[in-house]
Amino acid sequence: MTRAAKPGFGGVRLLVALAALTPWLATSRPLLELRGGSLRSPALAASGGEELFWGALLFAELLRLAWPRRGLRVVVGVAGLVLLVLALLPSAGARGGGEPASFAVAAPVPWDPGAADWELLAQRETTLPAPPSARHWLGTDATGRDLLARLLHGLRTSLSVGVAAAALALGIGVAVGAACGTLRGVFDLLAMRAIEVLLCLPGLFTVIVVFAYLPRERAILIALLGLLSWTGIARLVRGEFLRLAGEEFVLASRALGASRFEVAWRHLLPNALAPVWAAATFAVANALLAEFSLSWLGFGVPEPQASLGTLLAEGQRLLTRGRPLPALAPSLLIVAIVLAFHRLGERLRVATTPEGELLGREAAR
Amino acid sequence: MSGAAASATRETLAELCGVAVDYARGGATKRAVDGVSLALAPGEAVALVGESGCGKSTTAAALLGLLPPGGRLAAGAIRWRGRDLAPDDAEARRRWRATQIGWLPQEPSAALDPCYAVGDQVAELLRVHRGLARAPARRRATELLAEAGLDDAARCSAAQPHELSGGQRQRVALALALACEPALLIADEPTSALDAAVARQLLDRIDRQRRARGLALLLISHDLALVAARCDRVAVMYAGRIVEEGDARALLAAPLHPYSQALLAARPPPRPLAPGERLAAIAGQPPAPGAWPAGCRFHPRCPAAIDACRRETPPLVARGDGRAVACPLAPEGPR
Numbered sequence: 099m100t101r102a103a104k105p106g107f108g109g110v111r112l113l114v115a116l117a118a119l120t121p122w123l124a125t126s127r128p129l130l131e132l133r134g135g136s137l138r139s140p141a142l143a144a145s146g147g148e149e150l151f152w153g154a155l156l157f158a159e160l161l162r163l164a165w166p167r168r169g170l171r172v173v174v175g176v177a178g179l180v181l182l183v184l185a186l187l188p189s190a191g192a193r194g195g196g197e198p199a200s201f202a203v204a205a206p207v208p209w210d211p212g213a214a215d216w217e218l219l220a221q222r223e224t225t226l227p228a229p230p231s232a233r234h235w236l237g238t239d240a241t242g243r244d245l246l247a248r249l250l251h252g253l254r255t256s257l258s259v260g261v262a263a264a265a266l267a268l269g270i271g272v273a274v275g276a277a278c279g280t281l282r283g284v285f286d287l288l289a290m291r292a293i294e295v296l297l298c299l300p301g302l303f304t305v306i307v308v309f310a311y312l313p314r315e316r317a318i319l320i321a322l323l324g325l326l327s328w329t330g331i332a333r334l335v336r337g338e339f340l341r342l343a344g345e346e347f348v349l350a351s352r353a354l355g356a357s358r359f360e361v362a363w364r365h366l367l368p369n370a371l372a373p374v375w376a377a378a379t380f381a382v383a384n385a386l387l388a389e390f391s392l393s394w395l396g397f398g399v400p401e402p403q404a405s406l407g408t409l410l411a412e413g414q415r416l417l418t419r420g421r422p423l424p425a426l427a428p429s430l431l432i433v434a435i436v437l438a439f440h441r442l443g444e445r446l447r448v449a450t451t452p453e454g455e456l457l458g459r460e461a462a463r
Numbered sequence: 464m465s466g467a468a469a470s471a472t473r474e475t476l477a478e479l480c481g482v483a484v485d486y487a488r489g490g491a492t493k494r495a496v497d498g499v500s501l502a503l504a505p506g507e508a509v510a511l512v513g514e515s516g517c518g519k520s521t522t523a524a525a526l527l528g529l530l531p532p533g534g535r536l537a538a539g540a541i542r543w544r545g546r547d548l549a550p551d552d553a554e555a556r557r558r559w560r561a562t563q564i565g566w567l568p569q570e571p572s573a574a575l576d577p578c579y580a581v582g583d584q585v586a587e588l589l590r591v592h593r594g595l596a597r598a599p600a601r602r603r604a605t606e607l608l609a610e611a612g613l614d615d616a617a618r619c620s621a622a623q624p625h626e627l628s629g630g631q632r633q634r635v636a637l638a639l640a641l642a643c644e645p646a647l648l649i650a651d652e653p654t655s656a657l658d659a660a661v662a663r664q665l666l667d668r669i670d671r672q673r674r675a676r677g678l679a680l681l682l683i684s685h686d687l688a689l690v691a692a693r694c695d696r697v698a699v700m701y702a703g704r705i706v707e708e709g710d711a712r713a714l715l716a717a718p719l720h721p722y723s724q725a726l727l728a729a730r731p732p733p734r735p736l737a738p739g740e741r742l743a744a745i746a747g748q749p750p751a752p753g754a755w756p757a758g759c760r761f762h763p764r765c766p767a768a769i770d771a772c773r774r775e776t777p778p779l780v781a782r783g784d785g786r787a788v789a790c791p792l793a794p795e796g797p798r
Contacts, residue, residue, distance in 0.1 A: 346573035352529055355561020355592055368578040
């Protein structure tokens with residue numbers, strides 16, 4: 099990636115970091131507790147493989163940022179090691195039993211996204227959501243669940259669906275496009291016609307119809323969204339392959355004894371991918387919007403998992419009852435996410451096209 | 464000495480025997496090369512000269528087995544060290560290109576993949592075709608770059624192609640072409656994108672490398688005088704056929720075919736033009752591939768054409784002095 103594209107990463111990086119940290123930002127389990135003489139972290143210990151994967155990715159990025167400064171590098175490294183040990187230690191509940199904790203550090207948002215605040219519900223007389231307070235920073239929803247915790251977990255769900263669907267689309271699109279551009283002939287013809295047929299399907303309706311016959315699971319939603327959105331990337335990659343095949347360096351490489359597949363793998367693919375990164379970023383934004391719409395319609399991520407779409411659907415019912423926040427907050431968040439990805443995509447597009455680079459420089463002036 | 468005659472008397476490296484190439488475009492077939500025979504001895508430098516569209520590049524592509532889509536070897540054979548190269552065995556052809564052929568394309572500076580550092584591109588060739596490990600390949604790549612005339616090769620080998628100047632990229636392309644120690648270097652109009660001084664430099668550099676390694680050269684160009692001085696033999700092509708072939712110095716001094724004469728006359732004189740003086744040019748346009756006139760294909764533009772030229776296609780006739788010409792009006796050689 100070129101230097102010019104880097105500023106565009108900011109917003110997306112922040113959102114991904116937030117989503118990666120969510121399991122430890124918004125949880126009822128203490129981050130750190132002293133129980134029976136030993137220090138434990140129930141929040142970290144409860145993390146599964148997915149949480150640890152995203153955490154590790156975030157840690158790697160932090161380490162990369164800290165690397166130029168030696169002191170910072172050591173601090174981040176040691177902190178990572180400590181966190182890893184805490185995550186791998188068996189949780190205190192398993193051994194310490196009923197002993198009360200003598201000391202505990204709670205998470206910043208000490209609520210689980212799916213659990214109601216029964217104490218609060220018992221005090222309140224209406225079925226309206228609670229307004230923002232010190233206890234619930236953004237208030238609760240109608241069933242007494244903390245809105246901020248649900249927003250954070252919703253962001254995480256939506257983002258993971260969007261990114262995973264776009265990654266699937268990218269994988270299929272690049273593979274099919276590269277195959278068409280390399281093999282040409284009958285395969286190319288048939289694949290392109292198949293893509294045209296696929297393009298005629300109305301995306302959301304197809305997902306709804308197919309989803310009706312399949313279990314309502316996140317993985318299946320991701321698969322459906324990915325399977326319906328790879329066509330644009332495939333056409334882009336194929337076009338790049340055909341364009342690059344006429345370049346002098348491809349001919350030179352063939353004349354010096356490279357096989358067609360060596361040329362495709364070593365020369366065409368790396369050169370074709372530059373514009374694809376921008377397209378993939380837009381694909382993430384589109385997949386996010388699709389997930390948002392589906393969940394809002396009630397066909398998306400199943401309850402009790404929160405996604406931004408389901409949050410909006412819930413919040414919408416409260417709009418007319420003088421509680422705009424439960425609808426407003428997820429809407430603003432989705433706008434922010436889509437804008438962040440579009441900004442990144444635009445930067446990447448500008449950075450990877452020669453004309454675009456010129457336009458970018460003009461704009462910077 | 465025609466190609467066929469050469470094979471009988473000398474050891475040959477590469478030989479084209481009556482090669483014809485057809486292009487299929489939208490159902491119609493057009494012939495781009497029509498019966499070209501050409502032989503190269505080991506270490507010999509041959510120039511293939513002609514206007515654009517006369518089939519020079521197609522001839523080279525046919526030799527390599529890399530005709531563009533739609534192209535087909537319609538007739539003839541390609542021999543390497545006396546043996547036929549099977550046109551169907553793509554894998555054997557590829558290995559042959561990898562080990563025996565160096566290729567310098569029309570615009571050497573566009574011959575580099577923009578994605579990789581230039582040193583890595585040379586090293587990759589050595590690793591794939593020569594089986595070198597990573598570190599030795601890298602060292603050898605730097606040596607090759609230095610041999611190709613790249614100053615500060617150690618530093619430049621880490622540069623991306625766009626960070627180098629046009630001249631530097633050319634030298635990298637030359638290093639790439641020579642990396643696997645080929646027996647034959649094919650240079651397809653390597654100077655057409657360069658100004659005169661840079662072109663001369665590149666040709667000198669090719670010359671030095673050629674002599675140092677004793678490799679054969681097939682130099683394709685439209686500038687007869689520029690290349691002929693650096694080659695042993697010259698073949699002049701017009702409309703898909705060779706019209707004259709022979710020793711470079713003799714051909715340059717006294718071209719036999721009217722087309723060769725016109726090509727040489729069309730060079731700008733080495734002095735400022737007098738007021739009102741115009742550059743000599745060959746009247747008319749070369750015919751499009753496949754749309755060749757009957758008889759001698761040059762006759763519509765030939766100042767000396769007679770009636771016979773319009774009816775009969777003159778064959779390439781060998782003369783006693785090692786030259787061959789396809790023109791009935793050419794003076795007889797010494798017998």
